[in-house]
Amino acid sequence: MSERDQAFVEFVETANPSLRRTAYLISGDRHKADDIVQDALYKLYLHWPKINRVGNPFAYARRMVVNAAYDGGRRPWRREVAIAAVPDRPLADDFTAGHASRDEVLEALRALAPRQRACVVLRYYEDLSVEQTAEVLGCSEGTVKSQAARGLDTLRKAMTRRPSPAL
């Protein structure tokens, strides 16, 4: 294995759990999240020497993952990708089973608008500052503040509805 590949593999082994969890929270789908991370890491590989030289490849990878995760579900021009990846729907009679096991907080997170969800995940899961979040999402700090506040409000309401864990 070349030196380039060795360094890249070490990076991927370290970074992939965090990237996949972030992608999962934003996209709401485990398989889609893994595909997004695979694609982002593939692109990272192509430019690895330059990115590794500049430093902080994790921030670069996270930015790609976050934007793909929240952008993919929003933009209609990405629909063909989604259609290829999304598994077929459960039948209607699956509804009761899904309802029984659903998580109010997860449902509330999934119901947030894509940018709100990305703001909430970056601010409260990744612990990024408002400035860092704005930079990752390519929007203003004011947008991050307002979107995160709305998302936070929705999640708090869901948390109050969430039953206490059974003892």
Next chain:
Amino acid sequence: MYNDPEVSAQLHRLAEAEPLPAFDTSAVVTRGRRGLRRRRLLGAGGGIAGVAAIALAASLIPNLSSASQDPGVAGAENSQFEAVPGLPHGEAALFVDVTPAHAQQLCDLRYPGEHQKLKSSTARTHRVGSKPSFEMQKPPAKTRRFCQIPGGDKPSAKLVAAAKTDPLPKTAAGQLRNCSVQTWVDVTGWRIMAADRSETLKQAQIIAVSPSGRSLIACDLDSRGGPMTEMTNTLFSRLQAPDADRDPILAPARGKKWAEMFAAGYGGGSCDSSTKKCGKGSATAWGRAPAETATVEVTLHGKSYRTPAKDGWWASTWAIEPHTWTGDPKKPEYPVYKAYDQNGKFLKKIGG
């Protein structure tokens, strides 16, 4: 803005509650090496430029005057295709709900010798043409990630060989043959509504409708991996009962039944913030626009590409050449698609 430890704890709980299967790092590296090789090859052939847009002549479109023809039937009545267990021939296979167990059998038949297991999912049924994921093995014996659920028409060895020899045909008959080989659904009698191809990308988009008018194939031919490649984004849609969750339809305007469709993909073409230079890329799309649409234009970073539309149907396969862009590369742009009528009057923004 202030911190909220409770929400933070809930998000960590959600993220960690979801099991993380082993990540296939070697598959990423293998794919990356292949990508690098492809980029080097493309760089070597950098003199090739331009995009060929094809408006297929009416004489090349099969069955143009046979709108009432019965759905295409293959298999027993067509020696070019063999029957597939458990599936009807031709278009009828598209309306069958395929159970996960049957899907596994079909994938085993489609990719003989690979013995890859489909990922279990919440899906109770699949459709012909859908692409559920395979479980990735580590180290991977194979790099295939998806199974394209085949239809009921297994192509003959002769057809497969013909598709392999000419992966990006210029004739309608050749294109429909290759789409049939790729999907195992005999679409050789379907009517092409729109098509476009790019010699640079070595890709073509073929949009065809079944003789019954009930089904559509958006066939993505990609000569880089052959007609059976998983790189394609081919899909089938049910035109008479489209499903917004599965079919790329846009909601019809109030009081109108004309459901517009739009699907697109975009890759590469990113811009360097210091040099303002943008690299090679591709933007492929297809759809059904308002019926009076004569041209669809896609723009990105000040560049544009136009493709003709007929009866609202259009397809676009644009190879974006390296260029300089004076906008802000930190604010990524995406392709924007707009419809124009025959007088060049702007009709609507389709997507982007």
